[in-house]
Amino acid sequence: MDSATMQRKIKGMFDEYLQLKSDSEFVECFKELGEVNYLAAISEIANNLMDRRPDQAEQIVKGVAALRTNSVLPEDVAVAGLADFAEMLEDIALDAPNAERFFGMLMAAIKVPLSRAAETLGAMMNDPSPSAEPIVFVYLKELVAADGEDKTREAVEEAKFDVAQFFDKSKQSDDDVKGVLAKNGLLPLFSKFA
Incomplete structure (x- = not known):
């Protein structure tokens, strides 16, 4: 499916879902895209989500969650699709003030395992920047x-989730990380900093 057709279909899915609010209809529309297009569809879902109002984004994320709940979207495809989109996220965030928040919500809705969070952020992890940090905070809060x-604390411990890797290199000391986690209400998830 070419890019323009994919964009049009995803926009149509979102518009219909916002009217009907039917998870099952959202899942059926997604299936109609065909498995061969799922990877590109996840990237386009993320892209289209960035232009939405917060109330719309929150509703759409519920529909996207149904893709994983109903075992329609394989984990590997979800992670790869989000990682593809993450390569553009820093640029998109310049024009879309909620981009980081929406992406973190999407990661949680798609049920990205904590062990694959860094992989999902893809190229952003080559040089962790301040933009990776708020995405992970939203993801954890969701x-x-x-x-x-x-x-969630059990999952963090089981995955040996290193939250510091998402911080700017100059702010990865235990004291810096602990302070930011406390400020964001996430300190109870990390026994290392208790």
Whole structure:
């Protein structure tokens, strides 16, 4: 499927979903794209999401979550599609003030495992920048909202999740990381800093 057709189909899916709010319809529309197009579709879903109002983005993310809940979207395809989009995210964030927040919400909705968060951020991890940090905070907060603090803390410990890797290199000391985690209400997830 060419890029223009994909953009048009994803926009149509989003517009229909915002009207009907039917997860099952969203899933069926996604399936109609064909498995061969899923990778490009995830990248385009992320791209289209960036132009939405916060209330629309929050609703759409619920529909996207249904893709994983209904086992339509394989984890590897989800991670690769988001990683493709992440390469452009820093540039997009210059014009889309909610880009980092929406991307973090999308990571949580697609159920990106903590062990694959860095992979999902792709090229951004080659030189962690301040923009990786807020994405991960949103992602973690969304996981806490969905699964609860205890379950998320267990997942963090099981994955040996190194949150410092998402910080700017000049701010990766334990004291810096602990301060930022505390400021964002995420300190209870990391026993290392307790």
